Amino acid sequence: MTLLEQKNVIFLIIDIQEKLLNAVYDKTIAQKAAKMAQAANILGIPIIITEQYPKGLGDTVSEIKDIVDAKYFEKTKFSAYDEIKDALKATKRKQIIICGIEGHICVHQTTDSLLANGYQVHVLKDATGSRNEFELEQGINRMEKNGATITCFEMALFEILKSSKHPDFKAIQELIK
Numbered sequence: 001m002t003l004l005e006q007k008n009v010i011f012l013i014i015d016i017q018e019k020l021l022n023a024v025y026d027k028t029i030a031q032k033a034a035k036m037a038q039a040a041n042i043l044g045i046p047i048i049i050t051e052q053y054p055k056g057l058g059d060t061v062s063e064i065k066d067i068v069d070a071k072y073f074e075k076t077k078f079s080a081y082d083e084i085k086d087a088l089k090a091t092k093r094k095q096i097i098i099c100g101i102e103g104h105i106c107v108h109q110t111t112d113s114l115l116a117n118g119y120q121v122h123v124l125k126d127a128t129g130s131r132n133e134f135e136l137e138q139g140i141n142r143m144e145k146n147g148a149t150i151t152c153f154e155m156a157l158f159e160i161l162k163s164s165k166h167p168d169f170k171a172i173q174e175l176i177k
Contacts (some may be wrong), residue, residue, distance in 0.1 A: 014100025
């Protein structure tokens with residue numbers, strides 16, 4: 001798997017919605033996803049957000065929705081691939097940074113579909129949640145075994161930046177304080 005390249009990356013947020021966030025054991029995942037979304041906006045990286053049955057599970061949490069310029073897709077399948085594949089193809093980008101809820105269900109199944117369709121997938125472990133830690137670890141292990149790269153917010157950002165000489169380095173640095 002190659003390092004992340006700014007011109008080749010898409011940021012995908014899976015189902016970080018009100019009711020789902022309330023059910024996960026680590027609520028800080030929404031803050032990490034929001035910071036990654038802010039960074040994506042600064043860096044000109046397209047953002048795609050999915051919502052699993054928003055009528056019943058609520059909208060994307062406000063800390064993300066209020067700050068993000070993104071395309072939203074409603075879904076009922078656990079894998080988001082069918083709903084987002086046209087939007088992904090339109091970007092002509094092949095690296096996906098993914099995070100969301102639940103790591104062992106929707107994030108896992110979407111990751112599997114992305115890998116099967118030729119995308120390089122980087123999972124933000126610190127922005128991915130499940131109802132309990134065991135379930136999340138099973139999902140993370142399976143995604144890694146299937147070919148995804150497991151990473152974290154800061155690691156992904158600095159891979160994209162490559163150098164402190166990057167024109168957006170100072171703006172990105174502010175997000176990690």
